[in-house]
Amino acid sequence: MRIQNAMTLAAAALLVLAACAPQEQAVEQPAPAVEETTQPVPEAAPPEPMPLTASATLQPKAGTNVGGTVTFTQEGDAVRVDARFQGVAAGTHGFHLHETGDCSAADFTSAGAHFNPGAASHGAPTDATRHAGDLGNIEIAADGTGSLSLSTSLLTVAPGPNSAVGKAVILHEKADDFKTQPTGDAGGRIACGVVQAAAEPAPAGAELAPTGAEPPPPPPPSV
Numbered sequence: 001m002r003i004q005n006a007m008t009l010a011a012a013a014l015l016v017l018a019a020c021a022p023q024e025q026a027v028e029q030p031a032p033a034v035e036e037t038t039q040p041v042p043e044a045a046p047p048e049p050m051p052l053t054a055s056a057t058l059q060p061k062a063g064t065n066v067g068g069t070v071t072f073t074q075e076g077d078a079v080r081v082d083a084r085f086q087g088v089a090a091g092t093h094g095f096h097l098h099e100t101g102d103c104s105a106a107d108f109t110s111a112g113a114h115f116n117p118g119a120a121s122h123g124a125p126t127d128a129t130r131h132a133g134d135l136g137n138i139e140i141a142a143d144g145t146g147s148l149s150l151s152t153s154l155l156t157v158a159p160g161p162n163s164a165v166g167k168a169v170i171l172h173e174k175a176d177d178f179k180t181q182p183t184g185d186a187g188g189r190i191a192c193g194v195v196q197a198a199a200e201p202a203p204a205g206a207e208l209a210p211t212g213a214e215p216p217p218p219p220p221p222s223v
C-alpha cells in the first residue's frame with residue numbers, strides 16, 4: 001500500500017514537472033509520403049476472339065474529298081458488305097475488293113488486281129462466275145453520297161483463302177461493265193481502304209475507330 005502511494009506521488013510529481021517544463025516544440029513530422037500502391041494493374045489481354053467483323057476506311061485519291069467506310073460482317077456462310085461513300089462524283093462507280101491491302105501508291109495500283117482466289121472470270125455480283133472481289137457498282141447521287149449493301153458467299157471475315165481481311169476496297173471513277181476482263185473497264189481508282197479485322201462485332205451502323213498502328217520495332221543495339 002505504501003509503495004503504491006509513493007509511486008502515485010512520484011507520478012504526480014513528474015506530471016507537475018512536466019507541466020512546468022518549457023514546452024518542447026512539437027516537431028512537425030511530415031507525414032510520410034504514401035506510396036501509390038494502388039496503380040491499376042494492366043489487364044491481361046483477353047484471348048483474340050474470332051473476328052466476325054472487318055472494316056475499311058477509305059482514303060481519297062490526292063486532291064479529292066472522297067471518303068467512306070466499308071464493313072464486312074460474317075453471317076453464317078456469307079458475308080454482308082455495307083459500304084457508304086461521300087464526296088464522290090455523281091454517277092455509277094465500280095467497286096471491288098482488290099487482292100493487296102496496300103493503298104500506298106498515289107493511283108492505288110499498289111492494291112493489285114481484283115481479289116480472285118477462285119481464279120474465275122470477272123462478272124457482276126449476281127453472276128455465278130465472278131471474282132470474290134466483284135462487288136458491283138455503286139450509284140452516287142447528286143449530293144455525292146451513295147451506299148451499297150450486298151451479301152456474298154465468296155468472302156469470309158474469318159481467316160482463310162477467301163478472307164476479305166488484309167485486302168483493299170477500291171472505288172473506281174467509272175462504272176464496271178461486268179464484261180471486260182479482268183477489270184470491268186472501271187477506269188482509275190479514286191479511293192482505297194485496307195480491310196482490317198475488328199476485335200468485336202461492331203454495333204450496326206457504328207463507324208469503327210481506326211486501329212492504332214503497330215509500335216515501331218526497337219532500335220538495333222548500338223555497337
Ligand SMILES: [Cu+2]
Binds near residue numbers: 098
Ligand atoms: Cu477494282
